[in-house]
Amino acid sequence: MRSVGTAGPACGARPGVPPPSRRTVSIPSVIIPILTEHLATYVDEAEDAFVFLGKRGAFLRGSNFRRETKWADALKEMGVQGLHFHDLRHTGNTLAAQSGASLADLKARMGHDSDRAALIYQHATRDADQKIADALSARVKAERKKAKKKPKRGDDDGSAGVLVPAG
Numbered sequence: 429m430r431s432v433g434t435a436g437p438a439c440g441a442r443p444g445v446p447p448p449s450r451r452t453v454s455i456p457s458v459i460i461p462i463l464t465e466h467l468a469t470y471v472d473e474a475e476d477a478f479v480f481l482g483k484r485g486a487f488l489r490g491s492n493f494r495r496e497t498k499w500a501d502a503l504k505e506m507g508v509q510g511l512h513f514h515d516l517r518h519t520g521n522t523l524a525a526q527s528g529a530s531l532a533d534l535k536a537r538m539g540h541d542s543d544r545a546a547l548i549y550q551h552a553t554r555d556a557d558q559k560i561a562d563a564l565s566a567r568v569k570a571e572r573k574k575a576k577k578k579p580k581r582g583d584d585d586g587s588a589g590v591l592v593p594a595g
Contacts, residue, residue: 451539521549526556 455463463479471477478487482496493513494500503511521538529537531546540546 451536453537518549521546522551525550 467479470481471479480488482488482492486492488496499513503509521534524537525534531543534549535541535543535546538546538549
């Protein structure tokens with residue numbers, strides 16, 4: 429699948445905003461059946477065909493996205509208010525960060541060059557904090573268990589308890 433960006437004020441024409449990039453991004457396997465159905469129903473078979481188009485066959489831009497996708501109607505149907513399309517990118521990147529991916533992996537997936545830009549999508553959560561605490565507890569317990577198995581100095585009674593060949 430290919431993502432196509434357009435050059436313009438929001439896509440790299442001003443300082444600090446990188447130009448659109450082309451990259452391969454893995455998608456969750458759970459959405460493949462739905463995407464396959466969409467491709468079979470709505471997308472031309474040409475290798476360079478767009479996956480999502482407006483009803484008149486033009487590709488979607490920021491200026492026509494809400495109207496062409498009936499975004500407000502979809503939000504109303506789901507009972508959601510105030511959700512912007514870019515919020516989905518933010519949510520997806522936050523979920524990717526929570527998966528345990530490294531900062532380098534997240535930057536590559538998001539197409540960001542700077543740590544600062546990628547860190548915007550990462551949030552501390554109570555769940556993540558508890559996972560950290562649980563991992564630390566497990567490590568301490570494992571180290572304590574190892575320490576109990578090691579004989580203490582002066583406490584070694586030679587080869588007692590060691591199996592030796594008989595005969």
